[in-house]
Amino acid sequence: MLEVQDLHVYYGGIHALKGARLKVDRGQIVTLIGANGAGKSTTLRTIVGLVKARSGSIRFNGEDLSRLETHEIIKRGIAISPEGRRVFPNLTVLENLELGAYNQGHETFDRQRQWVYSLFPRLEEREKQLAGTLSGGEQQMLSVGRALMSRPQLLLLDEPSLGLAPLVVEEVFRIIQTINKEGATILLVEQNAMAALQVAHFAYVLETGRITLEGTGQTLLMDERVRSAYLGESTQSV
Amino acid sequence: MLSYCLPPWKGFQSVSGTIFFQQLINGMSLGSLYGLVAIGYTMVYGILRLINFAHGDLLMFAAYAAIYCVTLFSLPWTLSFPVAILMTGLMGIVLDRTAYKPLRNAPRISLLISAIGASFLLENLALVVLGGVPKAFPRPDVFDQVIELWGLRIQVLTIYTPVVTLALLAGLLFIVYKTKAGKAMRAASKDFETTRLMGINLDRIIALTFLLGSSLAAAGGIMWAMKYPQVNPFMGVFPGLKAFIAAVLGGIGNIVGAVIGGFLLGLGEILIVALLPELAQYRDAFAFVILILVLLFRPTGIMGEPLTDKV
Numbered sequence: 001m002l003e004v005q006d007l008h009v010y011y012g013g014i015h016a017l018k019g020a021r022l023k024v025d026r027g028q029i030v031t032l033i034g035a036n037g038a039g040k041s042t043t044l045r046t047i048v049g050l051v052k053a054r055s056g057s058i059r060f061n062g063e064d065l066s067r068l069e070t071h072e073i074i075k076r077g078i079a080i081s082p083e084g085r086r087v088f089p090n091l092t093v094l095e096n097l098e099l100g101a102y103n104q105g106h107e108t109f110d111r112q113r114q115w116v117y118s119l120f121p122r123l124e125e126r127e128k129q130l131a132g133t134l135s136g137g138e139q140q141m142l143s144v145g146r147a148l149m150s151r152p153q154l155l156l157l158d159e160p161s162l163g164l165a166p167l168v169v170e171e172v173f174r175i176i177q178t179i180n181k182e183g184a185t186i187l188l189v190e191q192n193a194m195a196a197l198q199v200a201h202f203a204y205v206l207e208t209g210r211i212t213l214e215g216t217g218q219t220l221l222m223d224e225r226v227r228s229a230y231l232g233e234s235t236q237s238v
Numbered sequence: 239m240l241s242y243c244l245p246p247w248k249g250f251q252s253v254s255g256t257i258f259f260q261q262l263i264n265g266m267s268l269g270s271l272y273g274l275v276a277i278g279y280t281m282v283y284g285i286l287r288l289i290n291f292a293h294g295d296l297l298m299f300a301a302y303a304a305i306y307c308v309t310l311f312s313l314p315w316t317l318s319f320p321v322a323i324l325m326t327g328l329m330g331i332v333l334d335r336t337a338y339k340p341l342r343n344a345p346r347i348s349l350l351i352s353a354i355g356a357s358f359l360l361e362n363l364a365l366v367v368l369g370g371v372p373k374a375f376p377r378p379d380v381f382d383q384v385i386e387l388w389g390l391r392i393q394v395l396t397i398y399t400p401v402v403t404l405a406l407l408a409g410l411l412f413i414v415y416k417t418k419a420g421k422a423m424r425a426a427s428k429d430f431e432t433t434r435l436m437g438i439n440l441d442r443i444i445a446l447t448f449l450l451g452s453s454l455a456a457a458g459g460i461m462w463a464m465k466y467p468q469v470n471p472f473m474g475v476f477p478g479l480k481a482f483i484a485a486v487l488g489g490i491g492n493i494v495g496a497v498i499g500g501f502l503l504g505l506g507e508i509l510i511v512a513l514l515p516e517l518a519q520y521r522d523a524f525a526f527v528i529l530i531l532v533l534l535f536r537p538t539g540i541m542g543e544p545l546t547d548k549v
Contacts, residue, residue, distance in 0.1 A: 050431060076436030087433040088425045095421050100437045102418060150437065 001026045001185055002047070004156055007047055007056035009039075009209075016042045018209035019056070024154065029180050031188040031196040033215070033230060040189040041083050043206070044156050045050055047146035047187075048080055057165050060154070073237065074230045075103055079152035085143040089132025093123055095129050100149030108151055113177050115182075116145040119175055135169040143170075155179065157188045161195065173199055193230035197221045205230075207235075248290055260390050261512035262505070267396040269331070269504020271465070272401035273497035274458035275481030276488065277410065278330075278451030280496040284427040285447050288349045290334055294354040294478015298451050298458030299360065300326040301375060301469045302368060304460050308376045315378040323456040331445045339441070364471035375467035386469025399461050406454055407497055414493065428458070476522070483529045489542025498540060503528065 002024040010178055017039045024030045034040050045051040051071040051134040058065045065073050074080075079100070088096055090095055095099065097116065101109040117124040120141040126134060131142055140160055157176065161169040174193050180186050180199075190196035197203055200217035203225065220226045248384050275297065303325045307318035381395040414420035422443050426433040434440050462477055463469050481502060488499025503525060511518045516542045522533040533541060 048435060050434070069439075071437050071439045072435040074435065080435055082435060083431060086429060086435075088428055088432070090424055090428055091421060098418065099421055099425055099433075099438070102422065103437045146436075 001061060003059045004043070004047065005057045005059075007043070007046060008054045009042055009051055010054050011042075011051075012160065016209055017046065017053070017056075018161055020209060021056075021211055022187060022204050024189075025079050025202075026153075026185050027180075027183075029176065029186045029188060029199055031200035032206055033196055033203060035188055035230075036136075036191065038197070038206045040191075040206055041158055043188055044080065044082075044158050044187070047073075047156065048078060049231060065164055072151070074117065077150075077153035078156065079147035080148050081140075081143040081147040081157040081158060081160060082178075083162070087131040087134070087135075087142050087146070089130065091131055092128055093131055093134070093142055094127045096146050097123075097181040098148050100146035102150075104150055105142040110120075112149045116148050119148075119178065120145050120195045124183045137164050137171075137174045140164060140168075140172060141175075144175070144179075155184050155186045157186060159189060159191060161192045169195065177231070184236065188210070193226065194221075197226075256390065257512060259484045260392075261508050262394055263390070263392060264499060265505035265508030267465075267499035267504070268398045268508060269484075270400035270497070271458050271462055271477065272481045272484040272504050273500025274406065274461075274490055275455050276479055276485040276496035276500045277407070277493055278455045279482050279485040279488055280488070280493055281447050281451040282489040282490045285423065286338065286349070287346060287352060288338065289476075289482065290333075290338075290451075291335070291350075291353040293451070293455055294474035294476075294481065295357050295360040295364075295456040296326050296333075296474065297371030297462055297477055298332060298364060298469070298471060299473035300456035301463040302460035303456075304371075304463070305373055305375060306467060315376070316322055319395060319460055322460060323453050327449045327453035330448035330475030332456075333452075334444060334448045339444075356457070358538070361471050361475070364489055368471065372407065372468040372470040375463040375469050377464045377467050381464055385412030389439070395461070395464055399465075402457065402461065403497065406457060409492070410450060410454070410493065413450065419443065423447060440543060441449065481526050483525050483538075487528060487532050491543070492539070495539055502540075 004020065004022050007017050007020045008015070020039060020043055022030065022032065032040050032043060042051060047065070048052050049065065049068055052094065053066055060076055060078065065076070086099070088099065090098070097113055098109065100110060101189055122138055123141055127139065131139065132140060144157065144160060160172050163220055164172065169192065176186060176188065177199050188200065197217040197220050203215060203217050203220045204211050205213035205220070212228065213223065215223070243538050275293070278293050279290060302317055303322035307321050308315060311399055313321065324406045333356060336489065337352045340347060341352055358433070381398065383394045384391050399440060414423060416459050422433060422438045423435070423446065426440060426443050435442070481500065484499035485496045485501045486499070487503060488495030488497070507521050507524055507526070510524055511521055
C-alpha cells in the first residue's frame with residue numbers, strides 16, 4: 001500500500017534522512033522505532049508532503065506522492081495524528097472532528113463521528129468544549145479521532161504515547177489495535193519501543209536517518225541489539 | 239455634513255441635549271464605517287500576522303469601481319455597488335497573490351514592507367491612470383433623504399451605515415463560525431501546518447480571507463464615498479489608518495473587537511468635537527493618541543487574547 005524507497009531529506013545543511021525505506025501492507029500495523037532525532041518524524045512529514053525529499057520515492061497505491069501538495073496527499077486517503085497532538089485549541093472538540101472530515105460528505109462525517117465516539121466516549125462528553133481545555137490524554141484521543149474522521153486507508157501516528165500517564169498509554173495502544181482490527185492500516189512512529197513492538201506486525205529501526213534493522217514485532221522484541229538499545233529504558237515506562 | 243447636524247430643536251428642552259444625540263448618531267455612523275474596514279485588517283492579521291497596509295486603498299478602489307460602473311456603463315446603483323464590491327474582493331485576492339503569497343515563508347518584516355509598497359503602488363497607479371482631480375461620487379437619491387426622528391433631522395445614510403455594518407458583521411460571523419471554510423479559517427489562524435494536514439487547501443482559505451475582508455472594505459469605501467462624495471486616489475489613507483487603530487483598539491485578530499473598536503473610535507472622535515469644540519482641530523490626533531495609549535498599556539486591545547507567536 002505504501003512504499004518508501006531510498007529517501008534523502010535535508011534540513012538546510014543537515015542530512016536528516018539518508019536513504020530511509022519502508023513498506024506498509026494493507027491491514028498491517030507497521031512501526032518505526034528509533035531514538036530522538038533519528039528521523040522518525042521527518043519520515044512521516046515527508047510522506048505527507050510537509051517536507052520535500054531531495055531524492056527517493058514515496059508510492060501510495062502505486063501513485064508517486066513526492067510531487068503532490070499536502071492537501072492532495074491527504075485526499076488520496078492518508079491521515080495523520082501529528083507529533084504533539086496539534087489539536088486546534090480555539091475550536092471545539094466537534095469542530096476539530098469536522099475539520100478532520102473536511103473533504104468528506106455528511107454521511108461519512110456522521111458515520112465516522114459515531115465510530116470515533118464509540119472508540120473514545122470521552123470525546124462525546126466533551127463535544128462542545130474547546131479542545132485547548134482538554135487534558136493531554138484527551139487531546140491525544142482527539143488527535144487520533146480527528147485523523148480517523150476522513151476514513152483513511154492509511155493512518156500515520158506520530159508518538160501517540162508521548163507525555164501520557166502509563167495507564168493512558170496502555171489505553172492508547174489498545175485502541176490502536178482496535179482501529180487496526182476494524183480495517184485501518186497503521187504506520188506508527190514511537191519512542192516507546194516496547195509497547196510499539198508488541199502491537200506491530202512489522203517493525204523498522206531507524207538510526208541517524210538509516211534503517212538499520214527490520215523484522216516482525218516479535219523478532220525485534222527478541223533481538224539483542226534492540227533489547228540493549230531501546231528496551232532497556234522503555235520497559236520501565238510501560 | 240454640518241448642514242444636517244443643525245436640528246430644528248423641537249421636542250427637546252435643551253439645545254445641547256439635542257446636539258448631543260445628533261452627534262451620538264453621527265459618531266455611531268462614522269464608527270461603524272471604521273469597524274467595517276477594521277474587520278479586514280483584523281482578519282488578515284489573524285491568519286497571516288500581517289498588517290495589510292494596502293487595505294485602506296481598497297476603499298479607494300471600490301469607490302472608483304462604483305463610479306465607473308455608474309458613469310461608463312450606466313448601470314443602476316443597485317447593480318454597480320455589488321459589482322464594485324465583488325471587484326474589490328477579487329482585487330484583494332490579486333493583492334495577496336502578487337504581494338504576499340511569494341513571501342509566505344519570508345520573515346514577517348518583508349511582508350510588512352511589501353504591504354507598504356503595495357499601498358503606494360495602488361495610490362500612485364490610481365493617480366497616473368485616473369488622475370488627481372477628485373471625482374464626484376454619484377450618491378443615489380434614496381440616501382439623500384432626511385428623516386425626522388425624535389425631533390432630530392437625520393440623513394438616512396447616517397442611519398443605514400451602522401445597520402448595514404451590523405448586518406454584514408452578522409453574515410461574516412455566520413461564515414466564520416458556522417461554515418466549514420470558516421472553521422478552517424479559524425484553524426489556520428492557529429496552525430497552518432495542521433490545517434494542511436486536514437486535507438485543506440490553505441491557499442484557498444487565505445484567498446477567502448482576503449475576499450471577505452476586501453469586500454467589507456469595499457462596502458465601507460462606498461459608504462464613505464457617499465458620506466464624503468469626493469473621490470481621489472488618496473481617499474483611503476486616512477480611513478485606513480483610523481480603521482487600523484480601531485482594529486488595534488478592539489484587539490487585533492478579533493472580528494467583533496474590530497467593530498467595537500470602530501464604534502468607540504468613531505464615537506470618541508465625534509463626541510470630543512461636540513463636547514470640546516475648541517479641540518475640534520485635534521480630531522485626528524485623538525485617534526493616534528488612542529493608538530499610542532493602547533499600545534503602551536493594553537497592546538492586546540479590548541477583546542484580544544494574549545499575543546502568542548505561531549509555531
